[in-house]
Amino acid sequence: MSQLPELLSPAGSLEKLKIAVSYGADAVYLGGQKFGLRSAAENFTNDELLEGVNFAHDKNSKVYVVLNSFLHDEDLKELPEFIKYLEKIDVDAVIVSDLGVVETIKEHTDLEVHLSTQASCLNQYSAKIWKDLGITRVVLGREASLKDAVSIKRYAGVEIEMFIHGSMCMAYSGNCVISNYTQGRDSNRGGCAHSCRFEYSLEDSEGLKVENTFFMSSKDLNGIMLLDQFSQSKIDSIKVEGRMKSYHYVATVTKAYRNAIDSLNDKSNWKNLNKELEKVTHRSYTDASLISKAGSDSVYDEREHEDSEYTVVGLVREVIEGEYLLLEVRSKFHVGDTLELVPFKENSFEFVCEFLVDMTESKLDSSKPGTLVKIPYVKNCSVWNIVRKRNR
Amino acid sequence: MNYISYFENRNLSEYQDILISPECLSRLGKDKNEDVQKMVKEVKALNKRPILEWDILMTESDFDKIFSSFVLPIINQFDVVRVQDTGALKYLMENFPDKKIQLLLEGHDHNLIGIKKWEEIVGDKLDRLVLSLQLTKKSLEIYCKELNTPVEIMILGRIPLFYSPRPLANPLFEKKTEKLIGDSYMEYLASSEESAHKNLPVIENMHGTFMFNSKDHCLLECLDEVKNVGVTWARVDNRFVKNESIKKKVNDCIKEYSKDKAQKIKEQYPVGLIRGFFSVNKSDVLFKKLKNYRNIRKDHNYLGDVLDVTKGHFIGIQSKAKLNFFKNGRLELLFSTPEGKSKQVFVKEVFNSKKDKIESISPGDIFFIKHISGVSIRTRVYTISS
Numbered sequence: 001m002s003q004l005p006e007l008l009s010p011a012g013s014l015e016k017l018k019i020a021v022s023y024g025a026d027a028v029y030l031g032g033q034k035f036g037l038r039s040a041a042e043n044f045t046n047d048e049l050l051e052g053v054n055f056a057h058d059k060n061s062k063v064y065v066v067l068n069s070f071l072h073d074e075d076l077k078e079l080p081e082f083i084k085y086l087e088k089i090d091v092d093a094v095i096v097s098d099l100g101v102v103e104t105i106k107e108h109t110d111l112e113v114h115l116s117t118q119a120s121c122l123n124q125y126s127a128k129i130w131k132d133l134g135i136t137r138v139v140l141g142r143e144a145s146l147k148d149a150v151s152i153k154r155y156a157g158v159e160i161e162m163f164i165h166g167s168m169c170m171a172y173s174g175n176c177v178i179s180n181y182t183q184g185r186d187s188n189r190g191g192c193a194h195s196c197r198f199e200y201s202l203e204d205s206e207g208l209k210v211e212n213t214f215f216m217s218s219k220d221l222n223g224i225m226l227l228d229q230f231s232q233s234k235i236d237s238i239k240v241e242g243r244m245k246s247y248h249y250v251a252t253v254t255k256a257y258r259n260a261i262d263s264l265n266d267k268s269n270w271k272n273l274n275k276e277l278e279k280v281t282h283r284s285y286t287d288a289s290l291i292s293k294a295g296s297d298s299v300y301d302e303r304e305h306e307d308s309e310y311t312v313v314g315l316v317r318e319v320i321e322g323e324y325l326l327l328e329v330r331s332k333f334h335v336g337d338t339l340e341l342v343p344f345k346e347n348s349f350e351f352v353c354e355f356l357v358d359m360t361e362s363k364l365d366s367s368k369p370g371t372l373v374k375i376p377y378v379k380n381c382s383v384w385n386i387v388r389k390r391n392r
Numbered sequence: 393m394n395y396i397s398y399f400e401n402r403n404l405s406e407y408q409d410i411l412i413s414p415e416c417l418s419r420l421g422k423d424k425n426e427d428v429q430k431m432v433k434e435v436k437a438l439n440k441r442p443i444l445e446w447d448i449l450m451t452e453s454d455f456d457k458i459f460s461s462f463v464l465p466i467i468n469q470f471d472v473v474r475v476q477d478t479g480a481l482k483y484l485m486e487n488f489p490d491k492k493i494q495l496l497l498e499g500h501d502h503n504l505i506g507i508k509k510w511e512e513i514v515g516d517k518l519d520r521l522v523l524s525l526q527l528t529k530k531s532l533e534i535y536c537k538e539l540n541t542p543v544e545i546m547i548l549g550r551i552p553l554f555y556s557p558r559p560l561a562n563p564l565f566e567k568k569t570e571k572l573i574g575d576s577y578m579e580y581l582a583s584s585e586e587s588a589h590k591n592l593p594v595i596e597n598m599h600g601t602f603m604f605n606s607k608d609h610c611l612l613e614c615l616d617e618v619k620n621v622g623v624t625w626a627r628v629d630n631r632f633v634k635n636e637s638i639k640k641k642v643n644d645c646i647k648e649y650s651k652d653k654a655q656k657i658k659e660q661y662p663v664g665l666i667r668g669f670f671s672v673n674k675s676d677v678l679f680k681k682l683k684n685y686r687n688i689r690k691d692h693n694y695l696g697d698v699l700d701v702t703k704g705h706f707i708g709i710q711s712k713a714k715l716n717f718f719k720n721g722r723l724e725l726l727f728s729t730p731e732g733k734s735k736q737v738f739v740k741e742v743f744n745s746k747k748d749k750i751e752s753i754s755p756g757d758i759f760f761i762k763h764i765s766g767v768s769i770r771t772r773v774y775t776i777s778s
Contacts, residue, residue, distance in 0.1 A: 033688065042688075043688075045688065045689055045690075045691050046691055047689075047691035047694065048689070048691075051712070051755075070500035070501070070502055071502065071503055072502045072503055072531075072673070072676075073502070073503045073504055073505075073531065073534075075503075075676075076503050076505060097500075098500070098501070098503070098506055099501070099505075099506035099509050099510060100501075100503035100504070100505035100506030100507075100509070101506070102506075102509075103505050103506065103509050104505060119478075120449055120477075121478070121479075122449060122450060122451045122452065122454075122477070122479065123450055123451060123452045123454075123455045123477070123479035124452060124455075124479070125455070125478070125479035125480070125481075125482035125483045125486075126477060126478040126479035126482065127479075128482055129478045129479070129481065129482040129513070130478070133509075133513075141449075141451075143449075143451055143557050144451050144452065145451065145453065147452075147453065148451050148452035148453055151452045152452055170554075170556050170558065170560070171554045171555055171556045172449050172555055172556065172557065174499065174500055175449070175499060175554070175555045176553065176554045176555070177499075177526075177552075177553055177554075178553045178554055178603065180526065180553075180675050181551060181553060181605045181668075182553075182584075182587065182589050182605075183678075184674070184675055184678060185675060185676075185678050186526075186675035186676055188500045189675070189676050190676075191675065191676065191678065195584075196554070198584050198585070198586045198587065199584070199585040199586055200582045200583060200584055200585060201582070201583050201585060202561055202564060202565075202580045202581070202582050202594065203580060203581045203583075204565055204578065204579075204580050205578075205579055205580075208565065208568065208569065210564045210565065210568055211585075212585065213564060215560045215561060215564060215582075216554070216556070216560060216601075216603075218558075289451075293557065293558075294557075294558050295558070295559060295563075296558070296559050296560070296563035298558060299558070299560060317699070317710065317758050318745055318757075318758050320745070320746070326745050326758060328699050328700075358702065359700060359702060359705070359706055359708060359745070359760065360702060360705050360706070361747075370700070370769045371700045371702075371769075372699055372700040372708045372745075372758065374745070383756065
C-alpha cells in the first residue's frame, strides 16, 4: 500500500513562504536570523516567523524551523530564548544536527525535533541512536537510497524525510570544511563558500594533469519520475532544497511536485510536470543515489551559469477583477509580449500583454525592474502568482 | 602525555596506542584485511594497544555489504574500536558489549553540552573522546576539566577538508589515459583555478574521494600548552610523510621534547604547517559581511516595504500591517533605506492603485504616498508611535 508523502518546500523569506504554501506545500522549512546554515539568506525576524506560522497554519501547512548549525558553546547560550519563542508561536518542529542543540531544546521546550541531513544519518543503527534521543523524524543523508530508507524506517521506527529535488552537497553533508580553512568561514555554521563549485586542476603523482575541471560539483537532484517509489516506500516527507533560490523556483518546483503527488494514480501528466522543472534555473539533473550509488555521471563538470528556459517578469501583487493586475516587475518585458501566468493549481497559460501602464497612468512600451505596473487582467489569477516569459 | 600513531608509521617505539586501518573499514586505510591479525599480534608483542580504526560513514546497504562477509572476524581481534558513524557506534554497543569505544568527534562537535551527552550515551564503554581540530585551547581546557573521559587531539597530520562517497578524480584520469583505474587508491593534487589555493592533496579509493588542506596541522611547537590544557592523548599522523628522517625527528621530539626540535621539524617538513584554530577560532566573524543587515526589518512598528519609486510623483508601499491612517489627524513614518539612511516624514494623503484616497490598510495591501526624496525601493517603512 502506498502513502502520500508530505511535500516540504523551502522558504528563504516570508514572501517565499507565502508562495510555497500557496502553490501547494504541505510544509515549509525556514530559518531565523541565527542557528541555520544559510547566513546569506534573508531569513525570518521573530515577527516574520509569527506571520509565517499564522499564514501557513491558516492554510493547513506546517512550519519547521532549521536550527541545523553545529554550534559552539557561545552560540548555544543564545538558543533557549529563541526556541522558547518558537514553541510559543506554535512552530510544528525544529530541524537539528547537533546533539548539544537537541539537549538544549529538550531542556527548555517540548518542541518536536527532526534530525537534519547534516548529521549524515544513513543507516538504521544511526537512526535508532537518534530516536533514543527523542528525535521523531530523520532527514536522511542524500547518499541513502530509497531501498535504504525502507529498511531504516522498518527497523528504526522513525519518520523518514528524503530530499527529492534541488542542489546537493558533493560531500557527506556536515563533512566538508573547505570553507573553514580556505575562506575562514565555518561551513557548518552557515558560512559555506561553495568551494565544491569552483574550477580546479588535478595532477597525479606522475605529473599528468587534468585542467579546468569542476570535479567536486554535483548535478542537481530530480526525483519526480520516482515519486511513486517514494510513495510505495512510505517515505513520510519529500523535501525540496533551496532556501536561497528564487520565487520562480519555489513556485514552479512546489507546484510540479504537488501536482505529481495529487496524481499518483494517473501518471500520464508526469512527463509534462518534469518539463516544468526544466523551466527554472538548474544544473543538469540526476537521480543521484536514490536508486543506486551516485557515480561519476552525477558530476556537473561545467561552470555555473544562469541559463533557464523562462524568466520571471513579475509577481502579482494586486488583482482588480476585470480591470488589471498590479505587477511587481522583476525583469524587463514589452507591450505585445506573450507572458505566462502560473496559477496555484491549474495549468500555466499564456496571454498577450496588450497594455502596460505605470502608476502615474502613463503608457509604457516596456517595463522596468523594481517598479509596479498595471497589465491586463486575466482570469484565475491570484496575488502571489508568478508571471514569466519564455526566453528566446 | 600519551601518544598514538598508525601502524603504517612502523617506528612505533614512542607510541602507546597503535591504530590499525583495514581498507574495508578505514577511510584512508591500506592495511589488507588478511594482514590485520598479524599486525594485531605484532602490536601486542610490543606491549602496546592495537586500536581498530572504523571511521567510514555507511549507508544501510554498505552496512549489509560489509557485515555479510569479512568484518566480524576483524572486529573480534580488537579490544578497542574507534568510530565516527553513529550507526557504527550503536552497532558496537548492541553487538559487542565488551568492546571499548573511542568516539571520533573530530568533525563538528563544538560544544560541551553535546560532547557530555555523547559521553553519557556510550557510558563505561567509552575509552576516549577524539575532539575536533577546530576547538581552541580555551575550549579544550574547559572540556578536559568537565569530561570524565581521556581526550585526544591530533598534533601532527593532514587536515581533512572533504569526504564524498562519489568517485570524482579517478574517472577523469581514466578518460585521459584510457587506462582502467576503478576504485584503486590514487593520490592527486588539486589547485583552484579561481583562488590562491594550490596543491590540496586529494585521495580516491574504494570509499570515495577525500580532500585535505595544503598545509598540515602541527601543534608540536606548543606541545606544552596542549599538555597544560589537559589533553592526555596526542595523535601523530605521518602516513603521508615519505621522508624517514623527518619521521625519526618527530619521534625524537616526542621522546625528549624541546621547542628547538619542534622548530627544526617545522623548517624541514615537506609541506607548510599551521596551528589551525588552536589559538583562536573566528570562523563566524565574516558572516556579517554575507548580507546587508541594514535590510533586515526591525519588528517594532514595522509597516512595510517600498516596491516602487517614481521621482516627483509617488512611492508605492506594500503593507505588512493593519493601520488606520489619520486616527490622530496625521501619520508619521520612518523610512530606513538599504544604504542605512533614515528619513522621518509626515504623510498627509494615502492612495490605492486606482488613485482613490484611502483611510485604512490591511496586511498585503499596496498603497501609495507622494514622492519623498532619498527613498529607494527595498526601503523599510516604520510607523512612529505618537
